[in-house]
Amino acid sequence: MRNASGVKMNIQNNTNMNTDPSQTPGEMANDVKGEGLDYRSHIQNLSPNPGAKLLRYGKTKEGVISLAQGEGDAPTPEFIRSAAIQALQEGKTFYGMPLGLMELREELTQYYKRIYEIDLPVNRAYVTSSGSKAMNLALQSLIEKGDEVVAVTPIWKNLLNCLEVVEANIIESPMDFIDGKWSLDLDKLFASCTDKTRAILITTPSNPTGWVMEKDQMQAVLDYARKHGIWLISDEVYGRLTYDRLHAPSFLEISDPHDRLYTVNNFSKAWAMTGWRLGWLVGPQGSEGIIQDVANYDYMCPPSFSQYGAMAALQEGEPFLQELLTLWQGNMDFMFDAFATNDRIIAKKPDAAFYAFLRVEGETDSVAFARRLIDDYAISLAPGSSFGRVGEGFMRFCFATSRPKLEEAIGRFMKAVDAL
Ligand SMILES: Cc1ncc(COP(=O)(O)O)c(C=O)c1O
Structure with missing residues (x-):
């Protein structure tokens, strides 16, 4: 499709246009990709990344604890x-x-x-x-x-x-x-x-x-x-x-x-x-x-x-890395002890990295669940559908954070699960 001045347009092909009325203007702007301009169509039509979008959304809301990203909160040593x-x-x-x-x-x-x-x-x-x-x-x-x-x-x-x-x-x-x-x-x-x-x-x-x-x-x-x-x-x-x-x-x-x-x-x-x-x-x-x-x-x-x-x-860097691992191991143990108190949570400790990838029984729409966690419980996690089709229904919870922040985040998450 070309516009009046002959510029090739891909608007109709753009499957990323999102008209969710609950979106902020900033979020909407991110979804409108190259409208009216002749970008390469496969770039205009990159598949949506719901995790990245929710991460941005969580960051716009005051008081939300974000454990949706793959990094800790300690600065470089x-x-x-x-x-x-x-x-x-x-x-x-x-x-x-x-x-x-x-x-x-x-x-x-x-x-x-x-x-x-x-x-x-x-x-x-x-x-x-x-x-x-x-x-x-x-x-x-x-x-x-x-x-x-x-x-x-x-x-x-x-x-x-x-x-x-x-x-x-x-x-x-x-x-x-x-x-x-x-x-x-x-x-x-x-x-x-x-x-x-x-x-x-x-x-x-x-x-x-x-x-x-x-x-x-x-x-x-x-x-x-x-x-x-x-x-x-x-x-x-x-x-x-x-x-x-x-x-x-x-x-x-x-x-x-x-x-x-x-x-x-x-x-x-x-x-x-x-x-x-x-x-x-x-x-x-x-x-x-x-x-x-x-x-x-x-x-x-x-x-x-x-x-x-x-x-x-x-x-x-070896001693620093070992310090991080000790902190994260403790966080993981604490987190899984909490998860064990509600048998709707299905997860096992990971062998590596700093994520729990868990399922909550009855929650099948990970994006909706992630959004609810942000809006109602002030905690931001990554929706499983961001990790390929097989990830739908899961949530990714990063535990590479300080213990007090993790404890607060787990408290909020458990409240959400207990309320189901
Ligand atoms: C599996 C995997 N590969 C690569 C990266 C890229 O990391 P960076 O670009 O910071 O080196 C990440 C970041 O989260 C990751 O999770």
Whole structure:
């Protein structure tokens, strides 16, 4: 469709137009995408992200406790901030290399040696301006319009939207929820793949479920991918947030340098650095020049002085991470003790990450429930439908917060459940 001046219009195709009368003008503005302008239609028509929308809504309301986002409320620790401040004071404010500071790349290889006991050559480790960016670089380097990507769900909705941006054909491969626990049936996963499958996307540990993929399953998936020439993209940003071991298994531990494998990681979660926008990507042997090009033409280089903070995080960050995990383990125990007092709540403790992904019996519309929790109980949680179709009916409750705030939030949530 074109308007009077010949500008191509996509208004009629825009399925995101939302006329919910209870929306604030700000919310409505976010739903009207490119009206009257000739944007690329698949960008105008990205699928709605109800979690992001409710998160914004919760933040507009005074007194609402938000545990809908994937971050804690403690700032980045002092030793990391000082390293970046020092870099700033020394004038480290210039453009850097597209794949990041060589010292930080080398530090990453030492980190993998120390924590995972693997030898990763520096030409496979690329610093990126966030884990999100690492994912996007991987996708940009691989996906042609219409390529099938099989995504194991539930999954953080942004990753599905990243796939939409590169015009992948998304196949959701849902995990099973049995007796309160999530598990991956490999036969179902492989049955979701076809000869058009370009990549399999797995998040392990999972946001939102906290499920951790064990090495035997990783090996089976790697064998399958090798046999069929399929790429694996493993999002491992929660890999250090494990409660029963030093780290979750990584595909890097079982793969060869020439496997079609990308692993995505970040500094955001383990070292409380969400606002720093730094992550990293590990690619196969030979991917360095490709990722260098994609990064260079996208953003030239990751932020310079932030990388000095990241270096401090890798070198000195273990005690801080262990402190966080102790706090979160206590929070998790407290939270699940509270949940156990009402048998309408169906959930088991996660093995990793900092989310409870729970179901409340009788609540099947997660967006409506999340909205009610904000309006009537002043607590904001993420609706399960933000994590793929199989997430509907669930709520994601982040417990990476201070104990007093968590106790207040749980009190409000339990009141809502008890009132059902
Ligand atoms: C599974 C997963 N991957 C990637 C990211 C991206 O994190 P960042 O862009 O802060 O590095 C997140 C953030 O919540 C996430 O949950």
